[in-house]
Amino acid sequence: MHTLNLGILAHVDAGKTSLTERLLHTAGVIDEIGSVDDGSTQTDSLALERQRGITIKSAVVSFVLDDVTVNLIDTPGHPDFIAEVERVLNVLDGAVLVVSAVEGVQAQTRVLMRTLRRLRIPTLVFVNKIDRRGAREKGVLRALTERLSAPVVPMGRTEGLGTREAHFVARTVPSALDVLADHDDALLSAYVEDAVSHDRLHSALVTQTRKALVHPAYFGSAITGAGVDALICGIRELLPAAGGAPDEPFSATVFKVERGPAGEKVAYVRMFTGMLRIRDRVPFGDGRAEGRVTAISVFDHGKDVRDDVLPAGRIGKLWGLADIRIGDDIGVPRKAYEHFFAPPTLETVVVPGPGVDTGSLHLALTRLAEQDPLIDLRHDEVRQETSVSLYGEVQKEVVQATLADEFALAVTFRETTPLCIERPVGTGAAVEFNKKDPNPFLATVGLRVDPAPVGSGVDFRLEVELGSMPYAFFKAVQDTVRETLGQGLHGWEVTDCTVTMTHSGYSPRQSHAHQGFDKSMSSTGADFRGLTPLVLIEALRRAGTRVHEPMHSFRIEAPADTLGALLPVLAAVRAVPETTETRGTVCILEGVVPAALVHTLEQQLPGPTRGEGELESIFGHYAPVSGGSVPQRPRTDHNPLNRKEYLLNVTRRVGG
Structure with a gap:
């Protein structure tokens, strides 16, 4: 008996939770198949999941297939809950990517397959809903290959497509040999010589699937059970067992x-x-x-x-x-925890309802953020407000319902706004010296800020000798630099920069005879933590920063004759089409749109496209804010931009 940790992934509504139910029923774990619409499935246990018919939290369920114990993880398909999927990817041995035979390859399908291939997670494809009217076989296979850029191996063919009697006939498809031979020179030679046995072909399929070089594709229906037996056979035979020696350190x-x-x-x-x-x-x-x-x-x-x-x-x-x-x-630590997907690009202020205690609300939001590290909380003590970062409007509804159901807290939200960033536009330096006015801290700190390549984050460097003062003081400066960069000149996080410490100095530990440590004459870590924000903000002032807003890459498929009506809608949401292509009666537009206006575009798209327009969007990059006023974000720190206000708050803390 061996173990397989298997993820079920899909675009929302492709049918992965229904497939999970079918697998559990086939394995004998449940007697009746639950319904997503009725809210009776095994893995959607939250009340909100049952009400909305979508998966919000990943869930684990186990079953046995002959000699394989499968730990199956059902994940959310809605892009607002991509963080749940991200965490699951770190623990999988293999995956099943579910695609609808009617809708085909969708936005989230592409995001998920791209990530699965980058992580080299062995993946089977299950094309669901072959019993539905409008189901396609050749078109979906072509889209899997072209739009996912994935080598797909068809594991059979369908019969009765689009009817209740639709079923899947598992057999070796001639094109399978072509796909496998692309990754195996010996197999290619045997293919040319017409000497490929069934066993040789199956062996190549197993090897290449487990190396994530190819992706076997099955067709079926989670509702009728068509094709599920063939998929189970693939799960059992083609995906690798969980490794790990029990006698090694845990x-x-x-x-x-x-x-x-x-x-x-x-x-x-x-x-x-x-x-x-x-x-x-x-x-x-x-x-x-x-x-x-x-x-x-x-x-x-x-x-x-x-x-x-x-x-x-x-x-x-x-x-x-x-x-x-x-x-x-x-x-024993493993590799560093990786983020595969973009962080949230939106935020909103949570507004407590009548009678809701702000302390209880903050505690409840902290509990939610604890379960989802990509939900970033930002508490403003002055305004007594808490902001929460989001992927989209559905996530906002879920936060609201969860606070009501689990914590009995009624809340509303302010308008969703984009989460911008700041990048330095030049070089700036500043320094304040120990025991020289106007510096009230027993510390010397000099910092220089330089722009760095896009996507490089923040790098802290030293141009002073590490032995010139206690290491704890350097650590205090470095930690405070990273903390201070969370709020730049306009209140947004500062990134893509190098901060170099150019000056350092301190007052050594002083004490009087027969007395202890004299804090008033000796530097402490608090001196460096207090002075660093003032020096860093002054260096940022001299460097200057530019605010950048998050932009999404979009792809729209719509009837070609609606293009004229669609373009003004795109212009109204500041969407910029970069390529336009016509394929028969369909036009395809690709371009960029501000993240803050993606939801508006989703709402407005059905009108000009007669309800036939399909939108995909994914975070693309940050672009400089152009035109109008620069967006500002209220500060939640002691505001080192205002020296007098800052010192009034901070020196009281450090006893200066």
Whole structure:
């Protein structure tokens, strides 16, 4: 018996949750197949998921296929919940990408396949809904190859397409040999000599699928069960088993955190090596913390059951690790946690309803952010406001409903606004010296800000000797630099820059005879943390910054005769078509649109395109804000832009 940790991924409404139900029923885990529309599925357990008929949180369920224990993770398909998918990708052995035979390749399909291929996760394709009117076979296969840029191996053909009797006939398709031979010279030679046996072909298929070189494609229907047996055979034979030696030191990754009935943290983990046992004391988070495992459960036959041990290759739940966070490694660290998708590009202010305590609201939002690290909270103590970052309007509705259902807190939201960034436009430097007016801090700090290539983030460097003062003071400067860059001259995060420390100095530890440490005459870390924002902001002033807004790349397919009506709509939302192509009766436009106006474009598209327009959009880049006033973001810090106000707040804290 071996284990396979399998992800089910798809664009929203392609049918992945229905496929999960069908797989559980076929494996004998459930007696009746649940319905997404009726809210009776196994993996959509949240009340809101059942009401809306969409998956919001990833869910794990286990079943057995002959000699394979499958831990299946059902993931959200809506792009607003892409963060849930991102975390799951870190723990998969293989995946099934579900595509609708009617709608074909959609926006999220492309995003997911591109990421699966980049991570080299072995992936099968299941083309669902062949029983629906309008279902296609050749057109979808062509789109899989062309629009996904993925080598797809058809594993059979359909019969009765678009009818209730539609079914899938599993057999070797002649084109499969062509695809496999592209990645295997020996197979190509045998192909030319007409000497390829069935076993040789199957062996090449297994090898290339497990290396993520090709992607076997099955057609079927999760509702009728057509093609599901063939898919199960592919899952069992073509996808790799979970590796990991049980006798090695334990190593695991946390991909989900939730709260139990008593408010306790429960961590979902994938064990890669070793074994975890109850009462084990474990380090986690790069050694940041440690805790004792007080309980373990593993997934088995559709349920999670308590156990004393979690072995390598399995997925389980751990209790007792109070400070655990999503992305943490437990035990031996693995590679750094990767973000595969763009961060949220929108934010909104959460407005408490009548009688809602702001403290309770902030605690509840912190709990939500704990379960989703890409939800960034920003609390403004002066205005007593909390902002939350978002991927889209649906996520806003989910946050609102979750606060009402789980925390009994009624909230509304202000208008959604784009999350901009600032980039330096030149070089700027500033320095303040210890014991020289107007510097009230016992510290010397000099900093220079230089622009850096787009996408490089923030780099901190030293032009002073590391031994010129205690390392703790350098660390205080570096940490404060990164914190201060969270709010630039216009209040937005500053990125794509290099900050170099050019001057340093401190007052050594002073003490009087028979007395202890004299704080008034000796530098502390607080002096460097207090002075650094003033110096950095002055350097930024001299460098200058430009505000950039997030832009999405869009692709619209619409009837060719609606192009004239569509162009004014695009202009109204500041969308810029960069390419226009006509294919028969269909026109395809690709270009860029401000992230803040994507939702407006979605709402307005049906009108001019007679309801036939299809929009794909994905974060593309940040572009300088042009025309009109520069967007400002209210500050939540002590405002180093106003020296008097800043010193009034900060020196009181450091005793200056």
